Amino acid sequence: MKTTNKGLFIAITIVGVWGLSLTLLLTLDVALINIVLIPVGILCQTFLYTGLFITAHDAMHGSVCPAHPRINNVIGAIAVRLYALFSYRKLLDKHWTHHRTPASAADPDFHDGKHSGFLEWYFRFMREYLSWWQIIGMAIVFQMMEYVLMIPTINLILFWVSPALLSTLQLFYFGTYLPHRLPEGGYDNPHRARSNAYSTLWSFITCYHFGYHWEHHEHPYVPWWHLPTIRKTRNLQQ
DSSP: OOOOHHHHHHHHHHHHHHOOOHHHHHHHHGGGGGTTTHHHHHHHHHHHHHHHHHHHHHTTOOOSSSHHHHHHHHHHHHHHHHHHOHHHHHHHHHHHHHHHEEETTTOTTTTSSSSSSSSHHHHHHHHOOOHHHHHHHHHHHHHHHHHHOOOOOHHHIIIIHHHHHHHHHHHHHIIIIIHOOOOOOOSSTOOOOOOOOOOEEEEEEHHTTTOOOOHHSSSTTTTTGGHHHHHHHHHHOO
């Protein structure tokens, strides 16, 4: 399978598994299942939500379907709409601003220079990207699923709202906070980024290799699933 087809196949698989999992979880009778399985379902759906956003992120770099930019962008737009009604075009502009000016006052992902703690930075990060129109839109979708599709409120909260919010924490912590926070001694590379030292398996589980962040900034057109190879090559050269 060629790289172009592989990227598209992986993207469609993530979107499809996310949709299938969400459908199954929303139709569960929560009262009849083992309570231990509820957090398992939440964590699995959180992981899939993160994959949904990582798919859109790769589309912003043109690596979902490099040979067909229109298909690439359609996949990205679908992924961010499903994630939280985001505008793909606005995210695209902000993300490339981040790459041009990482960890600086012009970087939309960075803190304000004063409040660099995790929670303060996270809430600033969320305010930068969330709009009132999105919140209103998500509320309307919630009401439609609850009163038109007759999905139980508890299922919506557990398996639709909670995983989406938890995935923002996952993406922020492993993809912004850890890689771009100021290290002791200051930044030592133009990307102002560093990578974690996790194994390939843990790197995938934590955030689809998004923690290999220096490699991502150095090779922005490389898809997420190829970053471990880039990292191994870098380690061999050091």
